[in-house]
Structures are given as C-alpha cells and as structure tokens.
Amino acid sequence: MKTVAQHIEHIKNKPHHVRKRVAFGAAFAGTAVIALVWLVSSVGTGAFALKDTSFAQSTGQENSLATEGDSTVGGVAGAAAAPALESVDAPARIEIIDTASSTRQTKKAEQTTIPF
Numbered sequence: 001m002k003t004v005a006q007h008i009e010h011i012k013n014k015p016h017h018v019r020k021r022v023a024f025g026a027a028f029a030g031t032a033v034i035a036l037v038w039l040v041s042s043v044g045t046g047a048f049a050l051k052d053t054s055f056a057q058s059t060g061q062e063n064s065l066a067t068e069g070d071s072t073v074g075g076v077a078g079a080a081a082a083p084a085l086e087s088v089d090a091p092a093r094i095e096i097i098d099t100a101s102s103t104r105q106t107k108k109a110e111q112t113t114i115p116f
Contacts, residue, residue, distance in 0.1 A: 002010070011022050042048060 011019055014022075
C-alpha cells in the first residue's frame, strides 16, 4: 500500500488534466465529508425539527391582526421605540401598519459633485 507522499509523487508525474481532475475530486470529497458531518449533527440536535404549532399560537395572539396603525407610534422612530413602550413580560408580536396613508416628500434629490 502506498503512503500519501508516494501517491502525491505518482500524481505529480501525470499530465495536467489528470492532476486537475484529482485536485477537484479531492476538493469535492472534502466538501462532501464536511457537509455530511454538518447535516448529521444538525439533524441529531433537532435543528431541522418542525413544530406542530403556528407562530400565532406560540405567541398567544391567535386572532389579533392590526389593520390600522397606532396613532401614538408612527414612522421609523415609532417602530424603533415600540418595544420600549411595551411591558417586559408581553409576548412578541408582529403588527401590520398601513403605509398607504402616509405622506411622501416630492423633493427631487440634488446631484452631488465631488471635486478632486
């Protein structure tokens, strides 16, 4: 049986297209081994396990759907401040805010020139 060093010396004597094929084969085999180890460990720890409950059931808000924005919280600043306004023990939730009624600025962007 050949050692790894003897096998490498044997491959060095082969034509370029054979060496290239061996290099790509070794890279593919190494990648496949790493992917297989990752997949087995992920399946073993339950990372791909599906839960029986939906997101609404897990948050405790099965029938809540916000169709209009809250008048006290608005815009990006309101979205950033919203978690601070709720109590710490409140469950996580997603709120849908209608943005069609918001006003938009019609100011054109000015061209910026950077002198060198």
